Amino acid sequence: MTSQSAATLRARYVAQAAADLEENRRRQRELAERITALKQEEALLSDIITLAERYEDAADPSRPPEQSQDEPDMPKAGAKTKSRPPLLGDLLTELLAQYEEPRLAKELRDELLQKHPDRNPTPQVVRNTLESLVAKGRVQRHKQQRSVLYTVTPS
Structure with a gap:
């Protein structure tokens, strides 16, 4: 292999590596934007679920009347006990x-x-x-x- 063909080959590898790196960075930006959108969607869905649960609790005739709507129900068996935002x-x-x-x-x-x-x-x-x-x-x-x-x- 001549030194000229080695230099040409090296230049192509460098160009390909630079193009691959730029493509990876572009893809990372896209994924970061998608993650942000998904987090916003998750927060909105969480709000919707909370509203639905409040509506169900208000419509549930078996719920004790002395418990206010702002008080959370006792956790059901197997349910996670994390506070909602x-x-x-x-x-x-x-x-x-x-x-x-x-x-x-x-x-x-x-x-x-x-x-x-x-x-x-x-x-x-x-x-x-x-x-x-x-x-x-x-x-x-x-x-x-x-x-x-x-x-x-x-x-």
């Missing part, structure tokens, strides 16, 4: 209650991310949750030009 709607209501003036969904999400770094809902999930709270009468919607702002409904 607070619902996103409850967190957003708490944040809104701190202000007298209406707040944008973006502002609420930013504050939520600061105060609860373990929670990372997408902007759309925050807006959907706020609209759900509006439908339940817990939050009021205010429109100013093209902006939508929210306040807690006075009790």
